[in-house]
Amino acid sequence: MKRTVSLLFIAALAALLLYVVANMPPMGDPANPTATHVIPRYLENAEEETHTENVITGIILNYRGYDTMGEVTVIFCALAAVLAVLGRERRGAIEGFVDRSEVVSSTIVRTMVRFMVPFILLFSLYTIFHGESSPGGGFQGGAIIGGSMIVFTTIFGLAESSRRVPQRIRAALEGAAVMGFFLVGALGLLGGGEFLTYAWPKVAPGLQPSLVVWLTILVEVGIGLGGAMVLTSILFAMIREEEIATAS
Amino acid sequence: MRLLHNYHYVAAMVLFCIGLYTVIVRRNIVKKLIGLNIMETSVFFFFISLGYLDGGMAPIRVGKADPSRMVNPLPQALILTGIVVAVSVTALALSLVILLYRQYGTLDVDRLMREEEQSETAEREERG
Numbered sequence: 001m002k003r004t005v006s007l008l009f010i011a012a013l014a015a016l017l018l019y020v021v022a023n024m025p026p027m028g029d030p031a032n033p034t035a036t037h038v039i040p041r042y043l044e045n046a047e048e049e050t051h052t053e054n055v056i057t058g059i060i061l062n063y064r065g066y067d068t069m070g071e072v073t074v075i076f077c078a079l080a081a082v083l084a085v086l087g088r089e090r091r092g093a094i095e096g097f098v099d100r101s102e103v104v105s106s107t108i109v110r111t112m113v114r115f116m117v118p119f120i121l122l123f124s125l126y127t128i129f130h131g132e133s134s135p136g137g138g139f140q141g142g143a144i145i146g147g148s149m150i151v152f153t154t155i156f157g158l159a160e161s162s163r164r165v166p167q168r169i170r171a172a173l174e175g176a177a178v179m180g181f182f183l184v185g186a187l188g189l190l191g192g193g194e195f196l197t198y199a200w201p202k203v204a205p206g207l208q209p210s211l212v213v214w215l216t217i218l219v220e221v222g223i224g225l226g227g228a229m230v231l232t233s234i235l236f237a238m239i240r241e242e243e244i245a246t247a248s
Numbered sequence: 249m250r251l252l253h254n255y256h257y258v259a260a261m262v263l264f265c266i267g268l269y270t271v272i273v274r275r276n277i278v279k280k281l282i283g284l285n286i287m288e289t290s291v292f293f294f295f296i297s298l299g300y301l302d303g304g305m306a307p308i309r310v311g312k313a314d315p316s317r318m319v320n321p322l323p324q325a326l327i328l329t330g331i332v333v334a335v336s337v338t339a340l341a342l343s344l345v346i347l348l349y350r351q352y353g354t355l356d357v358d359r360l361m362r363e364e365e366q367s368e369t370a371e372r373e374e375r376g
Contacts, residue, residue, distance in 0.1 A: 006272040010265050017261040018251070027254050028302035035301060035320055042322065043307060043315035055307035055318070059325040071329045078336030082343045134308065139328055227332075234339045238346065 050198075051212040052132040060137065061216055065181075065196045072177040072223060079174060079230045086237040088167070105155050113155045120148040128224035132213060138177070138220040142227025149232045158239045165232055173229040180222020184215050256297035263290035277345050277355045281338065288334045292327045299323035 025032045042063065043055060050058035060068050124144035131137030153161040185196040192202030198212040251258060263286055270283025299320030305313065307321040349355055352363055 003273055006269065010269050010272070013268070014261060014265045017264070018258065021254055021257040021261060022251050024250075024254060024257060026250065027256055027297060028300050028304075030301060030316075034298050034323075039320050039322060040316070043318050046321075047309045053309045055309065055321040056325050056328075059321055060328060064325065067329060071332050075332050075336050078340050081340050085340075085343045085347055133310070135306065137328075139332060231335075234343075238343065 050216075051209045052216060054132055054134065054137075057132045057137050057216070057220075061219055062198065068223075069178070069181045069185075069196070072181060072226065075227065075230055076175060076178055079233055082234050082237055086240070088233070088237060109155055113151055117148050117152055120144060120151075124148070124224070124228075128220055129217065131220050132216050138223025139227055141220075141224040142231065145224070145228035146231030146235070149228070150235055153235060153239060158236060162236060165229075170229045170233050173225050174233060175226065176229065177223045177226030180219050180226070183222075184219050187215065256300070257294060260290045260294035260297070263287075263293065275357050277348065277357060277360075278342075280357075281341055281345070284341075285334065285338060288330070292330055295323045295327050295330075 029035075042059060046055040046058040046063075047053060050062040052058040052062070124141040126141075127136035127144060128138055128141030131141070149161065149165065152164070181196070184198070188197045188199070189195055190203075191200030193199045198215045199208060200211055267283045267286030267288075267290060270286065271280050274280055274283065299322065301317070301319045304317055304319040307318040307324075309315070345355065348360065352360055354360060354363075
């Protein structure tokens with residue numbers, strides 16, 4: 001009964017959505033309203049105004065910098081909420097956990113993971129540092145670091161993994177993204193601009209392009225490190241919970 | 249035929265309906281969360297395809313790239329924000345699910361509701 005009603009509801013919704021889609025302008029047409037209004041301005045002026053070749057990075061970090069700052073705060077709040085719900089693993093007590101997984105990972109898997117993780121980290125560094133001139137950026141690089149941590153923790157267990165990335169380092173770096181944004185914003189104020197502008201009109205007019213690039217990279221590194229540490233801490237909090245459950 | 253040409257949009261709508269169906273009908277909370285993630289993904293897909301341009305290229309100004317032939321960078325920037333928020337929501341929801349499972353020992357929504365009602369009636373009887 002419930003299933004029939006929900007199926008009917010979803011069918012009605014699908015019909016409505018399809019009706020709307022059928023009346024939308026054809027996809028990929030250069031004359032679409034989505035392609036004719038704000039976008040040409042961004043595409044034309046992004047390189048001169050933001051000094052980043054990648055227009056997307058220019059939009060994220062410069063045109064819509066406040067938006068991204070709020071987003072960084074969102075992921076930080078998510079970590080805070082997860083830790084408030086699950087609790088952080090205690091320092092020192094982590095060595096007491098043994099790997100309780102029933103399937104012991106084979107030597108091949110362990111060797112491969114040990115071999116792969118440094119290269120994944122290298123690729124994530126490339127993604128972070130090259131984000132202003134090629135596809136990539138802080139969030140992507142941070143997610144790649146988080147992915148490598150997930151692979152490593154799955155194979156080698158929480159104790160080994162948290163020995164490699166100790167809690168004091170994570171606790172210090174979790175706020176790196178928010179801190180980076182505020183730092184760069186304050187630096188913009190010091191340089192005679194407004195908050196979160198990368199331009200320093202009064203102090204260093206000659207240095208302008210390279211200064212903007214370096215401040216952008218600083219924000220990218222902050223976002224990358226902060227995002228990676230947030231993902232790692234969420235992962236550790238969840239795995240710790242599972243180990244408590246299997247222990248009791 | 250407009251619908252055939254806009255098949256990206258149609259696919260996004262189908263994905264959205266699949267996700268909504270999963271959220272409504274499935275009784276397992278983790279499956280509901282997966283449905284929520286499918287819905288989010290469909291919205292991202294829809295948004296990204298809104299910025300597509302026939303024969304367009306990545307919006308990176310290298311060399312003599314022509315800005316008028318670049319795809320729309322704005323949806324991609326917005327969806328990056330959306331993905332991060334989706335990850336945050338999923339992490340928080342999963343941690344709440346872990347707590348629920350520890351408390352009640354089940355992920356079934358119907359059984360959770362029943363246990364909740366039982367504990368409420370037990371409380372009322374204790375008081376009355």
